[in-house]
Each structure stands twice: as C-alpha cells, then as structure tokens.
Amino acid sequence: MRRARxxxxxxxxxxxxxxxxxxVLHQISSVWLDVALRPEVRKALEQSLxxxxxxxxxxxxxxxxxxxxxxxxxxxLNRIQVLRMNRQxxxxxxxxxxxxxxALSALAAAVLLWMRYRRAQERERREYLERVTSLQETAxxxxxxxxxxxTAARLELERYADLVRVDASEEERARAQxxxxxxxxxxxxxxREFSSFAGIGKPxxxxxxxxxxxxxxxxxFANAWPETRLEDSGGDAVVCVDxxxxxxxxxxxxxxxxxxxxxxxxxxxxxxxxxxxxxxxDNGSGIAxxxxxxxxxxxxxxxxxxxxMGLGLSISRKVMLDHGGDLVLGATSPSGTxxxxxxxxxxx
Numbered sequence: 113m114r115r116a117r118x119x120x121x122x123x124x125x126x127x128x129x130x131x132x133x134x135x136v137l138h139q140i141s142s143v144w145l146d147v148a149l150r151p152e153v154r155k156a157l158e159q160s161l162x163x164x165x166x167x168x169x170x171x172x173x174x175x176x177x178x179x180x181x182x183x184x185x186x187x188x189l190n191r192i193q194v195l196r197m198n199r200q201x202x203x204x205x206x207x208x209x210x211x212x213x214x215a216l217s218a219l220a221a222a223v224l225l226w227m228r229y230r231r232a233q234e235r236e237r238r239e240y241l242e243r244v245t246s247l248q249e250t251a252x253x254x255x256x257x258x259x260x261x262x263t264a265a266r267l268e269l270e271r272y273a274d275l276v277r278v279d280a281s282e283e284e285r286a287r288a289q290x291x292x293x294x295x296x297x298x299x300x301x302x303x304r305e306f307s308s309f310a311g312i313g314k315p316x317x318x319x320x321x322x323x324x325x326x327x328x329x330x331x332x333f334a335n336a337w338p339e340t341r342l343e344d345s346g347g348d349a350v351v352c353v354d355x356x357x358x359x360x361x362x363x364x365x366x367x368x369x370x371x372x373x374x375x376x377x378x379x380x381x382x383x384x385x386x387x388x389x390x391x392x393x394d395n396g397s398g399i400a401x402x403x404x405x406x407x408x409x410x411x412x413x414x415x416x417x418x419x420x421m422g423l424g425l426s427i428s429r430k431v432m433l434d435h436g437g438d439l440v441l442g443a444t445s446p447s448g449t450x451x452x453x454x455x456x457x458x459x460x
C-alpha cells in the first residue's frame with residue numbers, strides 16, 4: 113500500500129509539473145509568434161516593398177540591388193503568411209515536442225530518485241541488521257562471561273552453607289570461600305576489561321624517545337611473561353606519543369604473543385621519510401586465516417568464554433588512531449605474527 117501511494121505521488125507530481133510547464137510554454141510561444149505576426153510588422157514590410165519599387169525607378173544604376181532587396185522582403189512576407197496560416201498547428205507541434213521531452217526527463221529523474229531512495233532504504237536495512245547482529249553477539253558474549261562466574265559462585269555459596277550446617281572443618285570452608293572469591297575476581301576482571309574499552313581517553317601527546325621507551329618496557333616487563341623473551345633491536349626515533357597509553361598497546365601485543373606460545377617478541381624501529389613505524393614480531397602460532405580480516409573487531413578472540421573478551425587489539429588500534437597513526441596486521445603464519453605500530457607524522 114505504501115509503495116502504491118508513493119508511486120501515485122510521483123505520477124501526480126510529474127503530471128502537475130508537466131501541466132505547469134505547458135502553461136508557461138504556451139504563454140511564451142504565443143507571445144513569440146504574435147510578435148512575428150503582428151499587423152504592423154506586415155504593414156512595415158509591405159511599405160518596404162513599395163519603397164524598393166520607388167527607389168528602383170529613381171536610381172536605375174542600382175536597379176539590381178533594389179530588385180534583390182525586393183525579392184528578399186517578399187520571401188519574408190510569404191513566410192509570415194505561412195506562419196499565420198499554420199499558427200495553431202505549429203504551436204501544438206512545438207509545445208507537444210517540448211512537453212514530451214520535459215515529461216520524459218521528469219520521469220527519468222523521478223525513476224533515478226526512486227532508485228536512489230530504494231538503495232538508501234536497502235542500505236539502511238543492511239546496516240541495521242549488521243548492528244543488531246553485532247549487538248546480539250555482544251550480548252551473547254556478555255551473558256556467557258557473567259553467567260559462568262555467577263553460576264559457579266552461587267553453587268559454591270550453597271555448598272558453603274551446607275558445610276556450615278554440617279559443621280565442616282575450617283579447611284573445607286576455606287576452600288569454598290576461596291572458590292567464591294575466584295569467581296568474583298573473574299567478574300571483577302571482566303568488568304575492568306570492559307570498562308577499559310568503554311573509557312579510552314584522548315592521548316596527551318609529548319615528544320618521546322621511542323628507543324628509550326622500548327628499552328624501559330623490555331626491562332620492566334622482562335618477567336611478565338616467563339616463557340616469552342622481549343628483544344629490542346636497537347635504533348631510535350622521536351615520536352609524539354602518550355607514554356602510558358603506548359605502553360598499554362605493547363602490553364596487549366605481548367600478551368597475545370605469549371598466549372600464542374611465542375618464545376620471543378622482537379621490536380624493530382623503521383623510518384619511512386617523516387613517518388616512524390614499529391614492527392612487533394613474534395614466533396608464536398599465528399592467527400587463523402578466518403580471523404585475520406576481523407582481528408581488530410571487538411570481541412573477536414580465540415579464547416574460551418570466561419578467559420577474555422577479545423578487546424586488546426581493538427583498544428590498541430583505537431589508541432594508535434587517536435595518536436594520528438594506526439595499528440595494522442603486517443603478516444601472520446603458523447611460525448609467527450608481525451604487527452606494525454605506526455605513529456602520526458604531525459609534530460606535537
């Protein structure tokens with residue numbers, strides 16, 4: 113029904129516009145022909161014929177010239193007479209031709225606008241479905257992340273209540289309490305990770321030595337991942353960076369490398385004209401091909417429910433984009449993964 117009303121509106125609009133165009137055109141074309149067919153115009157031309165005859169008699173030397181002018185004026189009079197005799201038919205044909213052209217143009221424009229409107233509607237539907245699907249996936253993951261610890265904590269509390277009733281030993285009650293605390297800590301960790309994604313602030317950019325920051329990071333976090341060795345390849349460059357936020361990017365990348373079983377993570381500073389880039393390369397198990405195109409999307413992770421939300425790379429890329437740079441996946445294979453951390457070229 114809505115489509116039929118829309119189509120009727122388009123048809124009526126074109127018809128109204130065509131009628132208005134005809135009215136304006138009819139007035140203009142009538143005035144134009146009336147100017148050419150006015151009696152005083154014909155009278156002036158007839159007087160010109162008489163003048164040419166008189167001049168030809170009084171100036172025989174220019175007889176041929178006057179004769180030529182006479183013939184030309186006579187032809188013009190004949191054409192005006194033809195216009196006068198066919199005035200209505202000519203007006204109708206002229207107006208009809210222009211009206212057809214106008215109507216076809218208006219119809220083509222209406223069809224084009226209709227098609228653009230339909231495409232916009234379809235695009236809006238697709239984008240809405242994509243947003244809803246994304247929200248559904250987010251809600252599903254949130255529900256799993258919360259449901260697991262809550263269910264476990266509830267069962268442990270029930271067990272603890274049973275232990276109290278039967279007057280169990282302090283050791284058994286302590287274990288039950290510890291289990292409840294572990295599940296609550298999982299919820300707290302989930303909340304912190306989610307809050308960190310929602311609360312990414314704007315970087316406070318300062319000129320920093322990238323080489324010095326990498327050296328400090330490798331020293332400070334040397335034992336953070338016992339099975340993974342951090343290697344600084346040397347080199348230096350001055351970049352505009354928020355030191356704390358950049359360190360979090362490195363922590364996220366190294367944490368992913370450690371979980372992928374990497375025994376080493378290597379940092380390499382590369383200059384490309386005025387741009388500075390940091391390659392972070394590990395020798396872990398790589399990223400599955402099915403995840404590579406979505407590796408920076410929120411909640412994309414290979415970890416099981418309850419082990420993480422998959423926000424590390426999303427947060428890291430957002431941080432670097434806010435720096436005027438970017439974070440991209442350079443290469444990945446079963447023998448390792450390399451990310452490129454790119455800094456902005458503008459001075460801070």
